[in-house]
Amino acid sequence: MSEQQPPNRRARLREQTTAEIKATALELMAAGGPDAIALRAIAREMGMTAGAVYSYFATRDDLVTTLIGDVYTAAVASAESARDAVSDADPGARIMAWALAMRGWALENPEGFRLVYGDPVPGYQAPEEGAGKEAELRACTGLLDLVAAAWPTAAALQSDSRRYEWTDFDPVLAAHAQADFPGLPPEALALTLRVWGRMHGLVALEIYGHLRALAHDPAAVYRDEMEDLVASLGLGAGAGAETETETE
Amino acid sequence: MSEQQPPNRRARLREQTTAEIKATALELMAAGGPDAIALRAIAREMGMTAGAVYSYFATRDDLVTTLIGDVYTAAVASAESARDAVSDADPGARIMAWALAMRGWALENPEGFRLVYGDPVPGYQAPEEGAGKEAELRACTGLLDLVAAAWPTAAALQSDSRRYEWTDFDPVLAAHAQADFPGLPPEALALTLRVWGRMHGLVALEIYGHLRALAHDPAAVYRDEMEDLVASLGLGAGAGAETETETE
DNA sequence: CCTTATATTGAACGCCGTGTAGTAATTTAA
DNA sequence: TTAAATTACTACACGGCGTTCAATATAAGG
Known part of the structure; x- marks a missing residue:
């Protein structure tokens, strides 16, 4: 019970309660889908009144926004670590690792996937910036790394019918691409988004029950x-792709 | 006002009111998203009481299920007609036509896309059968036709590392494939689903605001x-792909 | 005409997000 | 230490939602 942090005891309690609210919200979501994230239900679960939650989140959408940021960040982090567990020498296996990690995360946290990539909750409007946007950018840069590593072999296989400019893309993403991969053309960014879409499509169909x-x-x-x-x-898929396939 | 149909005047009124409920629901959805499909709001819009709607739909989910069937059927029909407007002689262009029609429909009816491919409404559980399932099967068979037409050239390009059986897929879809395309291997069905996912991914990301x-x-x-x-x-994409690209 | 089936109303119940006024507790300042 | 200000919380109210139910009006069929 000894306080070690300089901040007030009050501030620590606040942080603790905030964490409990988020944890309870995630539990409710895992049990009943994103729609089950109801301030009243959270408060009930915590032995509080609904109004008390407003001391921590100005509105339910604010809470949802925070949760999206947390969940999305965790998902991207797991994909990154799965990718980085494979040697740079096998870019194909690194791409496979990222894709399988993302699908694995989606299957383990289907409600989280709905929260991040679907309509999280009635009437919710995603903000322009924040942790969610940061996580999304981090996902894109993660994919960009993979595409950039593949570009030496991939470039020749791309149709050159359409040309892109750096200004066709998000400035932050374009700047990152130019800084980290000098010589990489803007077409690689378009390819990155296409790869993203290709990884996403089947998973989205599966999570929403269209594939099963x-x-x-x-x-x-x-x-x-x-x-x-x-x-x-x-x-090539490399040797790293020799894992299970019939698992669920 | 002269009745021509044998059924009761009452039955005709019922059909008419049912249609008005669905139309009002679609208007509300187009204006405020699938969440705006509220029985009370529909009734208010129609000058009724909320309870009266229960004479036509046993529950809100029943109404949503009906709407999904209608919207999905319309979307598939538009994709089919776009595909059939292109000659059989150019299978690549037919695939492009289908894909662009589906994306065009999604952009014109983003809320319809959310209704069909996302969480339509809080707590909704899709039924195992019904018009929605039929429309989905129709979409898959439509894609199967495209893949079957491409199979002569596509077969050699497929990795033969994984083999499929007909029993790996929905019986109705498998039966349709075997009946309509004798000699087509089950691997073509897997390819069909992959094509579906590939067409879906970028559109889903775009509709849900991740791409824009x-x-x-x-x-x-x-x-x-x-x-x-x-x-x-x-x-090849053929000559049929020479259309606009910067349009919205 | 009378009985039966159907459409509709209005009120109720229990959820939900949100606001507000008041209260208790803690932090900060004097 | 005491007084003032900030903060966490409760209790209550409002309007909206899906759904149910008893009562009532209307049309159908005999």
Whole structure:
């Protein structure tokens, strides 16, 4: 019970209660979907009144925004670590690792996926900036790293019918690309977004229940698709892809 | 005002009111998203009481299910007609037509897309069968037709690392494939689902606002991705792909 | 005409997010 | 230490939601 942090005891209690609110909200979400994130239910669960929550979050949407930032950040972090567990020498395997990590996270936290990539909650409007936006940018830069590593082999395989400019993209993302990968053309950024979409599509269909009724082993279909993606970048899947496929 | 149909005048009134409820629901949805589909709001708009709607739909979820069926069916029909407006002789262009029609529909009816492919409404659970399921199957068979037409050139480009059986897929879809395309292997069905996912991914990201902040011309990115898809099936985009790209 | 089925109303219940006034506790300043 | 200000919280109210139910009006069929 000895206080070690300089800040007030009050501030520590506040931080603790804030964390409990978020944790309770995530529990409710895991149990009943993003719609179950109700201030009254959270307060009830915590033995508080609904109004008390307003001392911590000005509105329910503020809480949801915070949760999106947390969940999204955790998802991206897990994808990053999965990717970095594979050697730089095998860019194809690194892409596979990222893709499988993202799908694995989505299957383990389907409600989190809905929260981040769907309509989180009735009437919610995502803010222009914040932790969620940062996590999204971090996801894109993570993918950009992968695409940049593949670019030497992928460039020749791209159709050159359409040209892009750096100004076609988000300034922050474009600046990051130019700074970290000098010589990389803006077309690589377009390819990054396409890769993102390709990784996202099957997972979104699966999480929202459109795939499970049609295919008994969505994991195999997804793996096939990702192998085709890696091949389309002129890379081999490498030896790192020898993992399970029938798992759920 | 002369009755021509044998059914009761009452039955006709019922049908008419049912249609008005659905139309009002779609208006509300277009204005405020799927969450705006509220029985009380519909009734208010129609000068009724909320309870009266229960004579037509046993529950709000029943209404939503009906709407999903209608909207999904309309979307698939528009994709089919766009596809069939292109000659059989150019399978690649037919695929492009389908993809662009689906994306166009999604951009014109973003709330409809959310209704069909997202969480339509708090706590909604999609039924196992019904018009929505039929529309989904129709979408898949429509895509299967496209993939089957591409199979002669696409087969050789597929990785043969993974084999599928017909029993890996929905029985109805598998039966349709075997009946309509004798000689087509089950791997083509897996490819169909992968194509579906690839067409869906970027659109889903765009509709839910993840792409607009990052790329100023999502249409160009999507078109690139679809051209790559067509090429990956061993097809050329053909002459039919010469349409606008900067449009919104 | 009379009985039966159906459409509709109005009120109620229990959820929800949100605001407000008042109260108790803690922090800060004097 | 005491007084003032900030903060956390409760209790209550408002309007909206889906849903149920008893009562009532209307049309259908015999």
